Amino acid sequence: MNEYPTRLNDDAPMVRFSKVSKRYGELTVLDELDLDVSANEMVSIIGPSGSGKTTVLRLLMTLEDVSDGVIYVEGEPLTHMERDGQLVPANQAYLRRQRSKIGMCFQHFNLFPHMTALENCMEGPIQVLRLSKQEARERSLDLLDMVGLSDKRDQHPIRLSGGQQQRVAIARALAMRPKVMLLDEVTSALDPEVIGEVLNVIRKLNAEHNLTVLMVTHQMGFAKEISDRVCFVYNGKIAEAGPPSQIFDAPQNPRTKQFLSAVLQAN
Amino acid sequence: MTYAEFLNEHGARLIDGSIITVQQTILAALLAIAIALVMGLMRLSSNYVVRSSATVYIEIFRGTSLLVQLYWIFFVLPLFGITLEKFTAGFIAVGMNLGAYGAEVVRGAIQSVPKGQYEAALALNMSPFSRMRRIIFPQALILMLPPWGNLFIELLKATALVSLISVTDLMFQAKQINGTTYLSIEAFGSALVIYYIMSRLVITPGMRWLERALSRHMSRA
Amino acid sequence: MFDWKWDFTIEILPRLILATFNTLMAAGVGYGIALIVGLIFALAQRTPIRIINWSVREAVEFIRSTPLVLQIFFVFYVGPQFDLRLSPWTAGMIAIGLHYASYLSEVYRAGLESVPQGQWEACRALNLSTRRTYFRIIIPQALPPALPGMGNYLVGIFKDTPMLSVIGVAELMHTANALGSESYRFLEPYTMVGIIFLAISLPTAFGLRTFETWVSKTLGMSKSKK
Numbered sequence A: 001m002n003e004y005p006t007r008l009n010d011d012a013p014m015v016r017f018s019k020v021s022k023r024y025g026e027l028t029v030l031d032e033l034d035l036d037v038s039a040n041e042m043v044s045i046i047g048p049s050g051s052g053k054t055t056v057l058r059l060l061m062t063l064e065d066v067s068d069g070v071i072y073v074e075g076e077p078l079t080h081m082e083r084d085g086q087l088v089p090a091n092q093a094y095l096r097r098q099r100s101k102i103g104m105c106f107q108h109f110n111l112f113p114h115m116t117a118l119e120n121c122m123e124g125p126i127q128v129l130r131l132s133k134q135e136a137r138e139r140s141l142d143l144l145d146m147v148g149l150s151d152k153r154d155q156h157p158i159r160l161s162g163g164q165q166q167r168v169a170i171a172r173a174l175a176m177r178p179k180v181m182l183l184d185e186v187t188s189a190l191d192p193e194v195i196g197e198v199l200n201v202i203r204k205l206n207a208e209h210n211l212t213v214l215m216v217t218h219q220m221g222f223a224k225e226i227s228d229r230v231c232f233v234y235n236g237k238i239a240e241a242g243p244p245s246q247i248f249d250a251p252q253n254p255r256t257k258q259f260l261s262a263v264l265q266a267n
Numbered sequence B: 001m002t003y004a005e006f007l008n009e010h011g012a013r014l015i016d017g018s019i020i021t022v023q024q025t026i027l028a029a030l031l032a033i034a035i036a037l038v039m040g041l042m043r044l045s046s047n048y049v050v051r052s053s054a055t056v057y058i059e060i061f062r063g064t065s066l067l068v069q070l071y072w073i074f075f076v077l078p079l080f081g082i083t084l085e086k087f088t089a090g091f092i093a094v095g096m097n098l099g100a101y102g103a104e105v106v107r108g109a110i111q112s113v114p115k116g117q118y119e120a121a122l123a124l125n126m127s128p129f130s131r132m133r134r135i136i137f138p139q140a141l142i143l144m145l146p147p148w149g150n151l152f153i154e155l156l157k158a159t160a161l162v163s164l165i166s167v168t169d170l171m172f173q174a175k176q177i178n179g180t181t182y183l184s185i186e187a188f189g190s191a192l193v194i195y196y197i198m199s200r201l202v203i204t205p206g207m208r209w210l211e212r213a214l215s216r217h218m219s220r221a
Numbered sequence C: 001m002f003d004w005k006w007d008f009t010i011e012i013l014p015r016l017i018l019a020t021f022n023t024l025m026a027a028g029v030g031y032g033i034a035l036i037v038g039l040i041f042a043l044a045q046r047t048p049i050r051i052i053n054w055s056v057r058e059a060v061e062f063i064r065s066t067p068l069v070l071q072i073f074f075v076f077y078v079g080p081q082f083d084l085r086l087s088p089w090t091a092g093m094i095a096i097g098l099h100y101a102s103y104l105s106e107v108y109r110a111g112l113e114s115v116p117q118g119q120w121e122a123c124r125a126l127n128l129s130t131r132r133t134y135f136r137i138i139i140p141q142a143l144p145p146a147l148p149g150m151g152n153y154l155v156g157i158f159k160d161t162p163m164l165s166v167i168g169v170a171e172l173m174h175t176a177n178a179l180g181s182e183s184y185r186f187l188e189p190y191t192m193v194g195i196i197f198l199a200i201s202l203p204t205a206f207g208l209r210t211f212e213t214w215v216s217k218t219l220g221m222s223k224s225k226k
C-alpha cells in the first residue's frame, strides 16, 4: 500500500476513489476506477445495468470492502487507516467514525417497518449521535416538513405510498447530517406519477443543504437539469465524465452515444 | 469392556430392535398418510358436518400427548371390547397421531395452490373431482413433500414410545441392555446413533430424492 | 359411557390436579431453558468462527433427529456411570430443555433470516452499532415471524412432559399410572389425563394466536387498521 498517501493535501476533494477495484470471485466489477467529487458538487452516475454503478455507492457507504485501491473522504482514507505510516484495512471503530460523514438512500427505501415515519428519522440521531429525544424530534419534524410529510409522521411505512416512503428515507438519512449523500436509483421502484415529488426533494438537497450528492439514476432529463457533472460507467471504469451539456449533447465516447440513444429510444 | 466387545455381545439385539422400529415406522407412516389425506380433504369440505368432524379429530389428536393416546388405545380400548395386540396398538397410535399433523400439512398445501389454478380448471369446465385430481393435488403434492419429510422424522422418533407398552423396538432393546449391563452410554448412545442414521441418512435423503423425482416427472408430464 | 365410575373420578381428581401443577412446572422450566439455550444455539451459528458454527449446527441436527424419550433415559442413566447422580427432575429438565432448545434455535434462525438484507444495510448507512442493530431493528422484526413457531413449541413441550414419567417425574402421566395400578382401573385416570391436556392446550393455542396478531399489530407491521 506504499503507493497510496496516508492522507491527502488540504486542497483534497470531498471524495476520491483512487484506483479502486472490486471483484466478486472471478468477476471484476470495478477495475482501477478513479473518481474525484468536490464539496457541494452534484454528480450523476449513469450507465448500463450491471456496469457497477451501485457498487460505486456501496463501496463509499462501506457496505462492501474494496478489493484494491483506497477511497478518501475529506482527505482522510475511508477504507483504510494509518498504522506506523502505512495504510492498513480499516477496523470497525475507524469505519464507524468515518461512516458518519456519509448517508445513503436505497432503491427499495429499507425503512424500518416496525417504526413510524418520525421514529425512523429519530432512530439514528438518538442511538448514534446521542441527541436528546427532544432535539432528535425537532430535527426530524423539520426534515419531515421539508419533504412535505409532516402529516404522515405517525404512520408506519406500510401505510405510505412508495413516493412517501422514499421521502421519509431521504429525511432519515438527512437527520444524520451527512456531508455526502448517496442516492441509488431512488425513483426506480416508484410509480411514474410520484417520481416528481421525490425529484423535488432532491432538488432541495443540493440547493438548501449544501450537500455533496452522488446519484445513480435512469432519469436522464433530471440528471441533465440538476447535475454539475455526469459520469458514464462502463466496463468497471468511468468511461466518460463531464458537464451534462457535454455528455448528453456531445458525447465523445461511442459507448456513451450508444447507451444514450438506447435510453432515449426506450423513452 | 471395549465397544467392539459390547457390539459383539449386544449388537444382535440392537439389530432386532431396529427391525421392529423400521416396521413400526413404515406401518405408522402408511396409516398417517391415509388419515392425513382423508382428514385434510375433509377439512376443506363445504359440508359443515364433514368439516367439523375432521376438525374434532385433528384437535383431539394434536391437543393431547401421544403417550396418553397410546396408553388409552392399549389399556382402555379393551374395556370397550376392542383389544389390540401391542405391536398393532403401537403403530396405530403413532399413525393416528401423526396423521392429525399430516392433515394440516395436506390442507395447507392444497390451500397454497394459487387461486388462478382453480379458476383456470373451472374455466375448462373440469369436474370438481378432476380439478382436484388433475390440477390441484399434483401441485399441492410438490409443496407438501418437504413438511412430510419432517413429519416422517417426527414419526420415527415417536415410535420410540411404543417400547413403553413393551413392543420390542430399538428403544426397548436399549433399555434392556442398560438394565442388565449398566453400560448406559454404550446402550443408549448406540441407539441414539442408529436413530440418527435412520433420520438423516435414510429419511432425509430419501425425501430429497422423492422431491427431485417428482418435480422431474411433473415438468415432463 | 358404560362402566364410567363418577365417584372414582371424583376421588382421584385432587391427585390429578396436583400432578397438573407439576406438569405445568416441568413445561414452564423446560421452556425457559429452551428459550435461552435456543438463542445461544442460534447466535452461535451466526459467528464467523467455523468450528463453533459447525459443531453447534451438528449438535442441533443430532438432538432434533433422535427421540426425546431416549435422550431422557440417556441423561438420567449416563450420570451414574460417572458417579454423577442427577435427580429425575434435573435430568428431565436438561433433556427436554436441550431438545426444545434445538427446535427453538431453528425458529430463531428462520426469524433472523426473514429480515431483509436491506434492513442491515440501512442500519449500516445510519451507522448503528451491531448491538443496536440487533436489539432495535432486527430482533423486533424477526420476532413476529418467529412467534408462531415459538408458540407451537410451547404447546409441544407441554404435551411431551408425559415422557418424563419414564424416569419417575411425578407429573400427570406418572400419577395416572400410579392411580391405575393401585385401583386396577385405567379408564378414568387415562381419560381424565387426556381431557386435562385438551383443556389446557386448546385454549393456550388459541391464546397464542391472539397474542401473535396483537404483537404484529402493535409493531405496526400488519396492514389492518389500528
Ligand SMILES: Nc1ncnc2c1ncn2[C@@H]1O[C@H](COP(=O)(O)OP(=O)(O)O)[C@@H](O)[C@H]1O
Pocket: A024, A027, A029, A047, A048, A049, A050, A051, A052, A053, A054, A055, A056
Ligand atoms: N454480492 C455480489 N456477488 C457477486 N456479484 C455481484 C454482487 N453484487 C453485485 N454483483 C455483480 O456486480 C455487477 C455490478 O453490479 P451493480 O453495481 O449492482 O450494477 P448496476 O448498479 O450498475 O446495475 C453485476 O454484474 C452484479 O451481478
Ligand SMILES: [Mg+2]
Pocket: A053, A054, A055, A185
Ligand atoms: Mg444498481
